[in-house]
Amino acid sequence: MSGTDDITQFEEELPLQPLPLDAWHRAKAARMVGFAGYHMPIQYEGIMAEHGWTREHAGLFDVSHMGQLTFTGDGVDDALEHLLPSDIRGLKPFRQRYSMLLDEDGGILDDLMVSRLGDGAFDDAAIYMVVNGATKYDDIGWMIEHLPDEVVMNHMDEQALLALQGPEAGDALASLIPGTADLLFMQSGRFVWRGVTLWISRSGYTGEDGFEISVPGEDAALLADALCALPQVKPIGLGARDSLRLEAGLPLYGHDLTPAVGTIGADLGFAIQKRRREEGGFIGHARVMKELADGPGSKRVGLAIEGRVPAREGARIFAGDVLVGTVTSGGFAPTVGAPIAMGWVSLPHAGPGEALEIEVRGRRIIATVAPMPFVPHRYRRKA
Amino acid sequence: MSRYFTDEHEWIDVEGEIATVGITDYAQEQLGDIVFVELPAEGASFEKGDDAAVVESVKAASDVYAPISGEVVESNSALEDEPALVNSDAEEDGWFFKLRIADASELEGLMNEAAYKKFVASL
Numbered sequence: 001m002s003g004t005d006d007i008t009q010f011e012e013e014l015p016l017q018p019l020p021l022d023a024w025h026r027a028k029a030a031r032m033v034g035f036a037g038y039h040m041p042i043q044y045e046g047i048m049a050e051h052g053w054t055r056e057h058a059g060l061f062d063v064s065h066m067g068q069l070t071f072t073g074d075g076v077d078d079a080l081e082h083l084l085p086s087d088i089r090g091l092k093p094f095r096q097r098y099s100m101l102l103d104e105d106g107g108i109l110d111d112l113m114v115s116r117l118g119d120g121a122f123d124d125a126a127i128y129m130v131v132n133g134a135t136k137y138d139d140i141g142w143m144i145e146h147l148p149d150e151v152v153m154n155h156m157d158e159q160a161l162l163a164l165q166g167p168e169a170g171d172a173l174a175s176l177i178p179g180t181a182d183l184l185f186m187q188s189g190r191f192v193w194r195g196v197t198l199w200i201s202r203s204g205y206t207g208e209d210g211f212e213i214s215v216p217g218e219d220a221a222l223l224a225d226a227l228c229a230l231p232q233v234k235p236i237g238l239g240a241r242d243s244l245r246l247e248a249g250l251p252l253y254g255h256d257l258t259p260a261v262g263t264i265g266a267d268l269g270f271a272i273q274k275r276r277r278e279e280g281g282f283i284g285h286a287r288v289m290k291e292l293a294d295g296p297g298s299k300r301v302g303l304a305i306e307g308r309v310p311a312r313e314g315a316r317i318f319a320g321d322v323l324v325g326t327v328t329s330g331g332f333a334p335t336v337g338a339p340i341a342m343g344w345v346s347l348p349h350a351g352p353g354e355a356l357e358i359e360v361r362g363r364r365i366i367a368t369v370a371p372m373p374f375v376p377h378r379y380r381r382k383a
Numbered sequence: 384m385s386r387y388f389t390d391e392h393e394w395i396d397v398e399g400e401i402a403t404v405g406i407t408d409y410a411q412e413q414l415g416d417i418v419f420v421e422l423p424a425e426g427a428s429f430e431k432g433d434d435a436a437v438v439e440s441v442k443a444a445s446d447v448y449a450p451i452s453g454e455v456v457e458s459n460s461a462l463e464d465e466p467a468l469v470n471s472d473a474e475e476d477g478w479f480f481k482l483r484i485a486d487a488s489e490l491e492g493l494m495n496e497a498a499y500k501k502f503v504a505s506l
Binding site: 043046047048051239242243308309310312331332336339360 | 415416419421437439440441442443444466473
């Protein structure tokens with residue numbers, strides 16, 4: 001048989017670098033693969049079991065491949081409002097927002113999280129940003145080119161990032177760090193645990209309640225051990241991270257989002273607040289306004305699939321004989337119990353309930369445009 | 384009955400002119416949770432090396448090749464309802480299809496169990 005590895009889509013060019021928890025994963029018998037230039041765990045006991053554990057308890061993900069950046073200096077807010085379509089001036093301390101980097105044509109260069117720091121975190125920097133691992137060096141280059149000299153960007157490449165996700169994540173983390181219980185979705189704060197300074201936000205990439213924890217690389221194993229010693233917590237690999245985020249309807253950069261697509265077609269208009277749409281002043285504004293006025297040519301949609309045959313990335317989507325789109329992410333959804341997909345479909349065929357067909361190995365399978373998320377989000381929005 | 388193995392991680396049980404084909408325990412372990420198996424229709428005819436079946440794990444689809452030439456006489460319908468049988472019992476109840484062997488000489492050069500074990504250990 002071919003493709004004995006189910007991880008070919010994670011493979012990148014060599015040589016791969018180790019992350020701070022490399023030995024920790026190997027000691028837990030993780031299967032390691034290349035992803036975003038690093039050795040990373042794709043699974044421990046199996047994707048289905050890890051996916052289910054995260055939906056029922058709490059999963060610990062190592063996402064240290066992601067780029068963690070800080071920004072300081074005079075005019076930092078204005079400079080970032082030039083780079084990002086989101087409201088930065090109105091971003092309060094300890095608050096986080098989802099945003100994107102756009103190119104001159106309004107194409108998406110990356111999606112990211114941006115927060116206003118406080119409490120002296122990260123050497124009194126003003127803004128903290130987390131960008132995708134596979135794109136971080138391109139992002140850094142792009143931002144260096146577009147930031148004024150007064151703004152200093154620091155890439156914290158020795159900082160690890162852990163995500164604790166699931167309905168029991170709140171209780172689990174509070175048992176180690178009581179103050180985290182007060183955080184709500186998209187809030188963050190500086191915490192000290194056993195003398196280690198952590199920056200923790202209540203956010204994630206699974207649709208569940210949970211946290212993302214920035215920790216110095218040298219302390220990451222200590223924290224990961226303490227978390228995994230809790231009865232609610234098990235380590236979870238990249239495989240389940242992908243199936244969880246797909247069920248949550250969250251796009252994956254490089255697959256569902258690329259420089260070829262714009263924010264409105266991507267259904268990410270929520271990241272561009274009213275003032276920013278009206279005032280503009282950010283790279284890519286013209287495309288946002290055009291897509292809002294005329295409608296995007298095609299849209300990112302969810303696809304519910306009939307039967308058991310999964311539709312994978314690259315599969316073509318038809319309405320009758322007409323090619324109307326392409327699958328950009330797809331696979332079996334463990335919590336749904338059926339295959340699901342995300343894809344880009346031309347606007348006239350992108351409405352909820354639209355009956356479509358997807359070509360898999362020369363045959364057609366039946367798919368319906370479905371509202372996302374496929375599994376309801378369970379964020380903790382109020383106490 | 385003799386059991387043969389290929390370097391594509393398939394096993395072949397030969398009984399008279401009928402060969403039963405499946406994937407090895409090592410292969411299912413590498414694939415992870417299997418969610419769908421597409422099997423060939425009865426009467427389909429394959430040359431050695433043709434795509435004969437597809438096995439879908441949570442993450443990806445993989446082709447299963449016909450390890451020898453022949454005509455499909457039966458597919459394992461149990462896998463339609465329970466694809467995870469390939470994970471739990473790859474080398475017995477999780478078989479894929481049975482072929483009427485077209486050319487028994489194609490079995491020459493395939494590995495026996497000891498040789499396959501050695502091959503896997505070398506990977």
